[in-house]
Amino acid sequence: MVRNYVRKSTIGSGYSQETLTIAVDLIKSGSLSTYRASKIYKIPKNTLADHVKGRRVTSLADCICCLEKWGFGLTRKEIIKIVADYVRVNNIKTQFKNGIPGEDWFLNFKRRHNLSLTTPQSVEFARKKNVDPFLIYDYFDLLEKTVKELGLDDKPSQIWNLKESSFCCDPSKTKIVGQKGYPSTRTTSGPGKQNTTVLMCCSAIGDKAPPLIIFKGKNVWDQWVAPPDTEFPNTTYAATSNGWMESAVFKNYFQKSFIKHLSDDRPVLVIYNGHATHLSVDVFKTAIENQITILKLPPHTSHLLQPLDLSVFKSLKTRWDAKLVEWQRKNVGVKIPKCIFSKLIGEIWTDTKPEIIINGFVKAGISPINRNVVPVELFDPTAIQRWKSRQAQKIADVSLPSTSSVSDIDH
Incomplete structure (x- = not known):
């Protein structure tokens, strides 16, 4: 079945990224208040406040990608259930039938966030x-x-x-050639x-x-x-x-x-x-x-x-x-x-x-030695951040002058 969904809601479509940047700059410079900027540029006050204060809003797509990377990818039904629960708990008005997103919503959600349905590989x-x-x-x-x-x-x-x-x-x-639509066998x-x-x-x-x-x-x-x-x-x-x-x-x-x-x-x-x-x-x-x-x-x-x-x-x-x-x-x-x-x-x-x-x-990165053969994307984002912090601390420790050298300078 071909789906040609046409979005009916105008939420999030009344401003561009360029307009958002201009509004945030004006608020930061003190030229406009958050309230006035919201009225003039038709941008939600909460959105402006998040960008002005540098708060990063974690989207559902971000969470899905993180879970997939950690080995706990969500199915289509699980994602739809999460959205339906969020809508119900927060009493949000939507055009979802019975408050549950349909197939059209899911297909457009995938397209907007560059997601796909794949068969996961089993990893111990x-x-x-x-x-x-x-x-x-x-x-x-x-x-x-x-x-x-x-x-x-x-x-x-x-x-x-x-x-x-x-x-x-x-x-x-080893694959064999056989008649289409009929099972193939191999005698063992x-x-x-x-x-x-x-x-x-x-x-x-x-x-x-x-x-x-x-x-x-x-x-x-x-x-x-x-x-x-x-x-x-x-x-x-x-x-x-x-x-x-x-x-x-x-x-x-x-x-x-x-x-x-x-x-x-x-x-x-x-x-x-x-x-x-x-x-x-x-x-x-x-x-x-x-x-x-x-x-x-x-x-x-x-x-x-x-x-x-x-x-x-x-x-x-x-x-x-x-x-x-x-x-x-x-x-x-x-x-x-x-x-x-x-x-x-x-x-x-x-x-x-x-x-x-x-x-x-x-x-394997053995000959020649190459420590970058393991893609960074395979690591837990939190773990790789901790590792980078450790490396930065090591560099800082090496760059600090020793006690004896400081003493020599004082004298």
């Missing part, structure tokens, strides 16, 4: 909470300090990132979705370390390993009771696979999240002995600061899905063997272009 509360300027910028301070102390400003080959991810054995991303090996954990590691210059594939089980069997000359060179395998990462498995990979892959150039910086399985005395001891510095990302910020999450895994998962579809067409109804899983993982990791990996480090 912990992630939303940790998008904090104090956490993010303090991390970049530490990153910059560490890179300078290690002398790695121009040595991206010695800066590494590692992260594990889950690879599903049932494709879900079974109703369940089996996932396998794979740890990837790469450098800011695009180098790739051997992956670690973790299967569910008590032991790693020979038939789980990819056929000879088909796996990524020196791929490491492990088995755990639930198929997830464990401290002993990570320690073994770090000591016997990752370090062996590194060149003789030292020092090395390794950046990863602070999952409990990545943190152990043995890992730290090994790192120190091999001139490796470990820098932990702030908690729940992988979606903003982890190179592998920002660029690499998306490309990997897309190509992984396509590989699965191709294999299932040739092996209808057959569950993918672990050795084939290992083979396909090796293929997509081998085919991953260095440019994709390098782009991940750029997006």
Whole structure:
């Protein structure tokens, strides 16, 4: 239905921004009283008073945008209910039917304030909470300090990132062509979705370390390993009771696979999240002995600061899905063997272009260092204001003369 709403009310349309500015200037200079200016320029006295005294009137649109930014966006029905309640409580006369705004009002409200109806992305509360300027910028301070102390400003080959991810054995991303108006299906090996954990590691210059594939089980069997000359060179395998990462498995990979892959150039910086399985005395001891510095990302910020999450895994998962579809067409109804899983993982990791990996480090603000990769709009407005105040205070403290210098001047 096409809506051509014509506004009938004249409230707020009797003056322009230019007229408002002139009236406010005349009141401030003492040439006119608020009452006289209101009569002459046909501007509500309250509006003039707010602008003269510098009071910022928070509009409904401002509130809606703030709530959306904080992760609590309002629906169309909620906004209409808020307006209806405000009209009722304040006994305001409107042309709303039964005091409730209609669809025409909402559409024009959206247009006037440049708003839109969108499907929100789900973000864990912990992630939303940790998008904090104090956490993010303090991390970049530490990153910059560490890179300078290690002398790695121009040595991206010695800066590494590692992260594990889950690879599903049932494709879900690859689209197919079918008849319009009819459902499409894909034949799989079974109703369940089996996932396998794979740890990837790469450098800011695009180098790739051997992956670690973790299967569910008590032991790693020979038939789980990819056929000879088909796996990524020196791929490491492990088995755990639930198929997830464990401290002993990570320690073994770090000591016997990752370090062996590194060149003789030292020092090395390794950046990863602070999952409990990545943190152990043995890992730290090994790192120190091999001139490796470990820098932990702030908690729940992988979606903003982890190179592998920002660029690499998306490309990997897309190509992984396509590989699965191709294999299932040739092996209808057959569950993918672990050795084939290992083979396909090796293929997509081998085919991953260095440019994709390098782009991940750029997006994460690691190489080159760029603390502005996280948009200011993602921060809580109150928190970013407090952070700016802290920075201003730091600058003021640095600029103050020391006690000894003041004493010298007096003498």
